[in-house]
Amino acid sequence: HVIFYSTNMRLRLPLLCIILEVILIILFGTLVEYNDDTHAKLWNENRTDSATRNDHENEFYYRYPSFQDVHVMIFVGFGFLMTFLQRYGFSSVGFNFLIAAFSLQWATLMQGFFHGLHHGKIHVGVTSMINADFCTGSVLISFGAVLGKTSPVQLLVMAIFEVTLFAVNEFILLSILGVNDAGGSMTIHTFGAYFGLMVTRVLYRPNLDKSKHRNSSVYHSDLFAMIGTIYLWMFWPSFNSAITNYGDPQHRTAMNTYYSLAACTLATFAFSALVNPEGKLDMVHIQNAALAGGVAVGTAGEMMLTAFGSMIVGFLAGTISVLGYKYLTPVLESKLKIQDTCGIHNLHGMPGVLGAVVGAVTAALASPDVYGHGLQRVFADVETGKWNPQSRGGFQAISLAVTLGMALFGGLITGFILKLPIYGAPPDTHCFEDGLYWEPFSDPLVIPPLAKHIHRHA
Amino acid sequence: HVIFYSTNMRLRLPLLCIILEVILIILFGTLVEYNDDTHAKLWNENRTDSATRNDHENEFYYRYPSFQDVHVMIFVGFGFLMTFLQRYGFSSVGFNFLIAAFSLQWATLMQGFFHGLHHGKIHVGVTSMINADFCTGSVLISFGAVLGKTSPVQLLVMAIFEVTLFAVNEFILLSILGVNDAGGSMTIHTFGAYFGLMVTRVLYRPNLDKSKHRNSSVYHSDLFAMIGTIYLWMFWPSFNSAITNYGDPQHRTAMNTYYSLAACTLATFAFSALVNPEGKLDMVHIQNAALAGGVAVGTAGEMMLTAFGSMIVGFLAGTISVLGYKYLTPVLESKLKIQDTCGIHNLHGMPGVLGAVVGAVTAALASPDVYGHGLQRVFADVETGKWNPQSRGGFQAISLAVTLGMALFGGLITGFILKLPIYGAPPDTHCFEDGLYWEPFSDPLVIPPLAKHIHRHA
């Protein structure tokens, strides 16, 4: 028993990190090249060839501010959102940091491999950086489901599999089915949520209530979490618009997301007070449900959804998210044995599915009357002449089904792999506890016997 | 008595939020359209018409980075700045979030209505988003005056009126008087400050000292507040330059603001130590007065103020702000019955007036010698041939008077509306207390009887 639950990471974590990084470095060395916009020779050759091409047309200036906003969402947004647990702040920010730093490298390779090699090489630039961050976001969503119950070794192993399957699913959706999903309602949120929910289902701990006194927030940890929430909320317009086409699509997507989130926030406050017997607001709802509006316009945001349409979607997303936290999460745990620490089903799962449906409907309603010459800048198949709004809507709907299937199947397999007793997972009595994986720290607030107990145990 | 002071928000807050959002959605559905830069058809039509128009000329690329910086100031800057209170962090960040999310939608309609309809429609894009955030900033300034003493329902009602009057005042200044105020020394700061001061005057609580033990900071809450301060400080150059003309005005405004703030910070530290008997620094000054330099170049920042001029203005602003906190705020409370929780008079009121005066003087000193062909890019009336620096200076000064009048009158009316005993305002004994409006939370630092007492009361 002691061997199974030993969380000593002295060899396992370093070895895994070093082996992974060495593999990454070798693969990058053999497969990865600068693209036309980052290569000294190629960028300047093209400049000479064409008098109209100037430095300001380098994709850097169109996408880098969005990239940095996305980067903040990944590292500060997700990282601090999960610090709400009273005694898991180091691990929330720290493991988020570790698995994101790994995933973005691995994702560059996987996405590059599936999305098209150039003479056997993967070309990288700011767009690949954004896509890698997006894929990383999906892994961090799944992290939210298993938060506090997994070792960093388990999380890295999960990331290896999830990134790979993410790239496969993304390839099927974007390259084979040719659907739209610039903000990732399907590829990022739905995939990450149902993958993570399946993993946590497989890793079900019947005795998790032994750690329930730590599975909650304190006053200051909720304020740290609000840093994450607010950054995610503010920069979601950049997230959804980061890889849309230049010009009107990027501009429109950012604005649609802005309105969706604003309406979502009012719905969140309204329903948070409404479902409470005393009419009091719940920080869990504010921290999470207010973001559902960004998830739910992840597919349709680049389309002519209108501000009005965006606000309706955002309002619905906030509503179902709060109701999910209040009524569905307890049922998922008690009936389906899904222990979802952060409630990702309410923030990413249901709003992601809503976003996919809204995307399918909006695509099916698209017409040249509304989009004019801009139609082909949103729907890629217009140029190939295969464009048909109804079938487009149909493909969008099929994509949702594919994503759900990939996520649930991938999560199932990955869950069983993570169940092997070799990763130093925390015991049921010490979930949600930084002391297991971090150097002893001083905290005037901690109950001293707890700290001692941890050290004896580990 | 119990009915009057009941803070039970179970029906009032949800109903108000839902009704407001439904009204917003209906109005957006009937009135709001994408502008030329966000509309798929219009943007691409224009592209076809003119070979020189390219995606990089979409206003998105000129303004979106500034918009995101402004957005951070509104949600993180204002939100966290007000977390300095020891037991009001949830409400500071949370209510800031709620009223900002409402105000930006309402402001889009009000500003769109006043600033020019296009065939009966309001056109939206990144500039309207920045303007809406600006108007929201004004509401959040007023929030600072009543912080801890108002319910979220009161704050939403305040926002309805304040946004409307803000749009009227802005219309008078920018469209009728044609003055310059890109960074909002008058429209945002002066207006928001004196509006809020009048509201808090009308809502005067003679027995507020019953809550005085909570009307102060603790060590960690001051650190959270510094997150707000630093973000406001860093991004103020983006705030002041966000809607100036492209090119040199945007560039110059950002730089002038940068120098003003740097000089202001040295003044703040100097005077904070000087006014203290032991020469110790006061976090209240550092958190607030160091920002006054941004307020005070809100009007003149886009003009040829020079780095040198900006630094003088910043130095003065920091000085009067610290002196205001030390000597004026206590007098305002004891003599004028103005209970100004955050000291907005010192951060936004006086520096805003200073900014208006500096703007008037700088405009009056403008000449083609100095500005060359750039004159018309700063002063709009040059193109109409009506330009005259002295009258321009005069109009700037008149604008300050108009703004003060509108703010004081609007705040008076709004204050009396907010005095109605129907909004669930906190009782004098429980101001500055998150427990009234938020789910019970665990806090090892809270004195347990206090928490119990709250629950009994509510």
Next chain:
Amino acid sequence: HVIFYSTNMRLRLPLLCIILEVILIILFGTLVEYNDDTHAKLWNENRTDSATRNDHENEFYYRYPSFQDVHVMIFVGFGFLMTFLQRYGFSSVGFNFLIAAFSLQWATLMQGFFHGLHHGKIHVGVTSMINADFCTGSVLISFGAVLGKTSPVQLLVMAIFEVTLFAVNEFILLSILGVNDAGGSMTIHTFGAYFGLMVTRVLYRPNLDKSKHRNSSVYHSDLFAMIGTIYLWMFWPSFNSAITNYGDPQHRTAMNTYYSLAACTLATFAFSALVNPEGKLDMVHIQNAALAGGVAVGTAGEMMLTAFGSMIVGFLAGTISVLGYKYLTPVLESKLKIQDTCGIHNLHGMPGVLGAVVGAVTAALASPDVYGHGLQRVFADVETGKWNPQSRGGFQAISLAVTLGMALFGGLITGFILKLPIYGAPPDTHCFEDGLYWEPFSDPLVIPPLAKHIHRHA
């Protein structure tokens, strides 16, 4: 004794701040002018002259987003990184704020003076703002070495000298030797680190262990510090690319830095666990060593280092940084009497030297085959016809030696100046203590006698 150690700042701090700011204002008034891109007349003259020059070519749009990211690193990144001390958060963020606000003004003058006057005037714009922030970063690195042991007056005096010598060293490297160092591995990190280490050596306190109970973190202070870490980590790609040439160099530098940091993070987690007997992670390593990858590609980042090369450099940097914290820092203190509060030798010193070496090697390997027409956009001496990769590499190596010499010599002199007993330095018994310089604050966590003791003492 009491006079020597009096920390009463009532006159000294205000006088120094006011005198410095007045001098700055006078010098700015006589020496500083808007550059072509910020001047209303000059920018619009140029527009008229050349039909191809448009507003989007204003340097503002190429550099301002990077500037804001750098600005965040300086004020939030450095400021919060140093809040890890349990009782020094106000001073960490506050003094960081003060000395940065001063340094950026002083640096504008010093750098402008050395880097080329225009008819006796210093021209300012966004590039000078970035350079001033860079120089400020160097001062803040040195601040990390003396953190907790110096008064704000000492820090300002240090900044006066350090900024001046920074500008001299930068002039020698960039203008005389003509080397590359866009991200400042040498000019910023190596210089700031060895300057600071020499200062703290001269200020050696044999009895510092009297304050050792405060020279450590608590749970929440480590979380605040992680805000600083994560922002530095995220925005480092902007830091290294902020002043490279437009187009491919800026794009490539950002991407190289991104990969270097990702690899560095895995190395940091690996070695942090490996050097701990229980395999537990140490927050000190995560907070600091994970950033070394950004430092180490500060010189070579703009070159054709490749993602692969960047990852190797990042991995090495993280490794030596963790090992430095574990094994070298204690030796530096016990043997060399260097008390390095933040361990800047591990984060900036050794990785800076590594970055200089990597830069020299990468420059020596540069060839027209690889860079094509882009060669002259990276290596300025190509245009003058003097380019020779081997001598280029040699000059890079010489620059490292010059930087080390300037830093150690400058730190030595400055250290002796700071040793004068006139600046209100904290006594050995009250280092790392906010109570010395800040208004009494309430903190439920503080041991009351300590607070009292401070007041009696001061």
